[in-house]
Amino acid sequence: MRLKKKTEIPHECSKVFMAIRDSMELLSGKWKIQIIGVLLYKGTLRFMDLLREVDGIGAKMLSKELQELELNELVKRTVCNTKPITVEYEITEYGKTMKAMISEITHWGSEHRKRIFKKSR
Amino acid sequence: MRLKKKTEIPHECSKVFMAIRDSMELLSGKWKIQIIGVLLYKGTLRFMDLLREVDGIGAKMLSKELQELELNELVKRTVCNTKPITVEYEITEYGKTMKAMISEITHWGSEHRKRIFKKSR
DNA sequence: CAGGATCCGTGACGATACTG
DNA sequence: CAGTATCGTCACGGATCCTG
DSSP, rough: OOOOOOOOOOOOOOOOOOHHHHHHHOOSSSSHHHHHHHHHHHHSSSHHHHHHSSSSOHHHHHHHHHHHHHTTTEEEEEEEOOOEEEEEEOOOOHHHHHHHHHHHHHHHHHHHHHHHHHHHO | OOOOOOOOOOOSOOHHHHHHHHHHHHHHSSSSHHHHHHHHHHHHHHHHHHHTTTTTHHHHHOOOOOOHHHHHTTTEEEOOOOSSSSSEEOHHHHHHHHHHHHHHHHHHHHHHHHHHHHHHH
């Protein structure tokens, strides 16, 4: 999915659909939900670990997505003063409020996968 | 958000994260969830009605998104043979299985909006 | 190790005009 | 009314190189 910070034109949309839009604005992008997911299930991780855990992501994207998530106070960034710098990322309390939502998404996704699998044989 | 049908490289990702990916592949795109949402809450609608209900969407995008949703059997398309052609769209039974997920997304979105609102004053 | 800078292709998305 | 065709833009996102 791809979002633009486009010209809001809220001519007359109900609060329900504005809410959907708010969520999607954050969740959109190939990675954010996956990052949150990983952080939610695996706890505190370093940059390199995330790079490995999140599967296909590249360093540039990971960095960018993490910054956005940090701005939205969904993840916390901690710099450790080790020899070669290390940075740890973890979910904030606020980030945890997404758990129910992520869980529903995961659940539907796995059901959907089953369905697709059945059809393709 | 923006997805590519990129080269699956499932080197070692858990089923959980594959599930998230499956969902996001469908939900990604600025509009799909909103369309499902509208259809879910308002029932059967014609093309023009959707064009109005979904807020900022254009005809081209709406058309394209609907086709994809139809392919995934999430919505049903019905052509009525009226004088000027009319087409009606409605959620399929399968599409209704997304309800819980959409509802969680909506819920979190509205909470998030409250939070943003508080901070901006 | 973390992550910024740069270069670059592809495609998501929009506006407009057109057809049955 | 319900789309399709065409065209253009710019963000997404990958690869590579570079630094503290």
